[in-house]
Amino acid sequence: MKVKKIGLIASAAAMLVGVPGTYAQESYKLAYIDPLSGPFANVGEIMLNHLQFAVEDINAKGGVLGGTRLELLQFDSKLSAQESQSVLQAAIDQGAKAVVTGGSGSSVVTSLVQAVERWNRRNPGKELLVLNHSSIDPELTGKACSFWHFQTEASTTMKMQALANVIGTLSEVQKIYLLNQDYAHGRQWASYGRKMVAQVRPDIQFTGEVYHPIGQVKDFAPYVGNVAQTGATALITGNWGQDLTLLMRAAGDAGRDWHFFNHSAGSMPGTVTAMSMIQKGKLTWVAEWHPGQANTDAAHQLAAAYQERTGKPFLAPRIDLTPRLLAAAINKAGSVQTVQVARALETMEFDSVIGRVTMRAQDHQLLLPQVVNTVAPVDGELVKTGWEGTNYGFRTDAVFSGQSLAQPSTCQMIRPQA
Structure with missing residues (x-):
């Protein structure tokens, strides 16, 4: 069911019961799966903060498809492939359409990609995407590449x-x-x-x-x-x-x-x-960038906005960029249907704060x-x-x-x- 149709049904229902205004459209859910405990919890928190900032900014500007909000679900990978697969099922049960990951290491990300591949084969029409913002294993865009996996960080x-x-x-x-x-x-x-x-x-x-x-x-x-x-x-x-x-x-x-x-x-x-x-x-x-880098005014403006809102330093434009690329692909596809979004994403060219970036269709490696x-x-x-x-x-x-x-x-x- 298209999200616009959902919004019309909600509006009609609101008028029927005499409640002013309309109900919010169903959100598009992303599952963040990265370490939030253990020796690398501080890294996971930084990545989560960057993603949350971008999601909130996208929603403040109208979300996707003219009003659908992005919703970021949070799961602790515990730096474990087994734990990540367990919370992946929880994310699916909660309605996630995309997994955002990368800070758990290449072995965990590879495990998640393989699990998503299996799920997608067995559940046509309920497919998920994997958006990888930090794991740089070249095999993920090489021999182990997947149509459902997109890497927004430069490879090893x-x-x-x-x-x-x-x-x-x-x-x-x-x-x-x-x-x-x-x-x-x-x-x-x-x-x-x-x-x-x-x-x-x-x-x-x-x-x-x-x-x-x-x-x-x-x-x-x-x-x-x-x-x-x-x-x-x-x-x-x-x-x-x-x-x-x-x-x-x-x-x-x-x-x-x-x-x-x-x-x-x-x-x-x-x-x-x-x-x-x-x-x-x-x-x-x-x-892709470092604080204080010359001739990167757009990145510095984003960093200042992030610092003002969160009180924390901005470090990684690529992580902020990941949900923005997804949002652009959803709008380009005109749908939240996963296959259509993936097809839109694999041919994306996007003007980011670090310049124009291109998703290479051959292997879903972002060139940044x-x-x-x-x-x-x-x-x-x-x-x-x-x-x-x-x-x-x-x-x-x-x-x-x-x-x-x-x-x-x-x-x-x-x-x-x-």
């Missing part, structure tokens, strides 16, 4: 290509150690790091490769000692959350002046604070810009504003378009019949 290969391009210009980087969390993303970050950096700098020596349990290591001193013994002065690490800040602090406590290369460090709470306390080494990361930047002290020129109440902020090193970083895809998309 795109991010590593941007970092490799910059590492290629740093003559002081001679020996690199690969230290990563022991799960799919950590292993991919190491693998693509070794491969792509070697392509631009075949002279660089990789001195070691180690993986550790995700979210379980409390003291990284032994790992730091092992890295030091190899003579490495730079680390490629896909660590995030407390696994990154604890690693950096252990290196600082040991007096190591190392250069860390990471994918999302500055958008994780506490990372800049840790660097300001250590005051040793460098931390270079890559994202990537900015390589380094956490550095405020100097009034390259770094004008501190972050997290410190005198450290972000220095832009290089900006790359999504198209220039796009990698060939192995996706063989299976689409539902028209």
